[in-house]
Amino acid sequence: MSERIEEAAVKAVNQAIDPFGIGAAAMALQQAWLTHPDYLQERLSAFNTELAKIVEHACLCAMDMPTEDPVPPAAYDGRFCDPVWITNPCLDLAKETYLASSRWLMDTVYETPGMDPHERHRAAFWTRQMVDAVAPDNTYWGNPEAQRRAIETGGRSLLRGLEKFRRDALDRDIPMQPPNAFRVGTDLATTPGRVVHRNRLFELIQYAPATEQVYSVPILFVPPWINKYYVLDLSPKRSLIAWLVGRGYTVFTMSWRNPGSEMRDTKFDNYLTEGVAEAVDVTREITGAPQIHAVGYCIGGTLLATYLAWFERDRARNRKPPVAHWSAFTTLADFSDPGEISAFIDEGIIANLERMMDGPGYLDGEAMAWSFRMLRPNTLIWNYYITRYLFGDEPEPFDALFWNTDSTRMPQAMHSFYLREFYLNNRLREPDGVTLAGKGIDLRRIKQPLYNVATEQDHIAPWRAVFRLPGLVSGPVRGILATSGHIFGILSPPVDPPKRRYWAADATGVDDPDAWREQAPKTPGSWWEDWDAWLAERCGSLQAPPPMGSKDHPPLEEAPGTYVHEK
Secondary structure (H helix, E strand, O other): OOHHHHHHHHHHHHHHHHHHHHHHHHHHHHHHHHHOOHHHHHHHHHHHHHHHHHHHHHHHHHOOOOOOOOOOOOOOOHOOOOOOOHHHHHHHHHHHHHHHHHHHHHHHHHOEEEEEEEHHHHHHHHHHHHHHOOOOOOOOOHHHHHHHHHHHHOHHHHHHHHHHHHHHHHHHOOOOOOOOOOEEEOOOOOOOEEEEEEOOOOOEEOOOOOOOOOOOOOOOEEEOOEEEEEHOOOOOHHHHHHHHHHHHOEEEEEEEEOOOOOHOOOOOOHHHHHHHHHHHHHHHHHHHOEEEEEEEEHHHHHHHHHHHHHHHHOOOOOOOEEEEEEEEEEEOOOOOOHHHHHHHHHHHHHHHHHHHHHHOOOOOOHHHHHHHHHHHHHHHHHHHHHHHOOOOOOOOOOHHHHHHHHHHEHHHHHHHHHHHHHHOOOOOOOOOOOOEOOOOEEEOOOOOEEEEEEOOOOOOHHHHHHOHHHHOOOOEEEEEEEEEOOOOOOOOOOOOOOOOOOEEEEEEOOOHHHHHHHHHOOOOOHHHHHHHHEEEHOHHHHHHOOOOOOOOOOOOOOOOOHHHHHO
């Protein structure tokens, strides 16, 4: 008993002083190195060889003799694209030393023998945070552009940067966008529509028709509640909702409420029954359609999948399901490899998050936002650090980044369940592995056709993990792999000439995503057009548009409604 008490006390202290397991990951890495000294010696010898090449390179540069960089920057690394990183011997030496050291360290961590894979991944994640933080361009003397601006402005750029740093330090934030760069409902989320239903969890928005006739099967979007719904309705040129309405579809979307302390006990079950199930029923009632097409994005797709399986559990054989076919965008159902986010997934970290939620009853949106920013620190943290503090500038207003900063809170009960049962224990992929609203969830019961979209550079839902969904459901699947990432791979409006590419092919029962991609044709352009053709075959005949709302669900206010403005 005393040993158990001591073990629990040590665990509690460790979680209090190291809530994200950084020290534990470092200790595991050091222990692996100490137990494999031959490996460490071999790696150190290789590093010394690299350093010798860099010293020789620096000497030749100092004598103005032509020489190639021994460690050239990656083609996509924009930090060292300024020619001065080559022409200035001091900066060139700093660049080469940094690149050699960082790559050696990351390779050494990833290849360390004898480590638990999860500990290795977490050690690599936090090592990457450190490596990116100490890059020379994050300092004034290591950033030639910052020095040029200071000279050109007579030092005023540095003074502006210091003032911004002072203000931001008080807020403990590095803003990605000016706070008033856009106004929701004026600049963003402007597609005409009405709020036709509201409950404690969501508002349902019905969009006004833009064509004389519309398809008889309406489309309902189930967006993620980690951010606001209007990622689907940004500025008009990038709005997926506006594009669909213009193609003759009747579109509805859920706008989730930003929960407060009063919703601490709201469960994932509630998001299913009071959320997506209610939205499906209201959409059908307003349009008179016996079946609809439902679209889930990210965690919204995970929720939609659980709803479809939940409904099928006890459905009578002679009763049609309310969802005839569905689409899933960057949706995880098998969480065995969730990518970089797994650095935040273990028992200790989740227990600490639960303690953080105990007081307010929710996880603050800023905590979630910073977790996602740390998945791409150079792009989402240090880029803005340099712009604001070294250049003294404000970032250029950008609709998608403004949306990204419009974060929301997570109810305690729901978020704890989601993290534990899906991410930590990965039970959704198991038949009846989780129970929601009194029913076991078995994804194999889903027989409706699926349009499954993944994005190649997705750092939140890795595309190979997204392509495990087709193997978990029983219906036919058309698979799409779009270029770009979690947001811009989805926000891919058709343009001429095409900027994007996508792979498209049947993905029914896929169990090897790489083999699927090898045989799938790659098409220039936007996958939206492929999706439009797929939908048009399934969304019925053209008819007069349905009314806006109904007797039981009269329009309450103009889109984008009330919930989207809650901070």
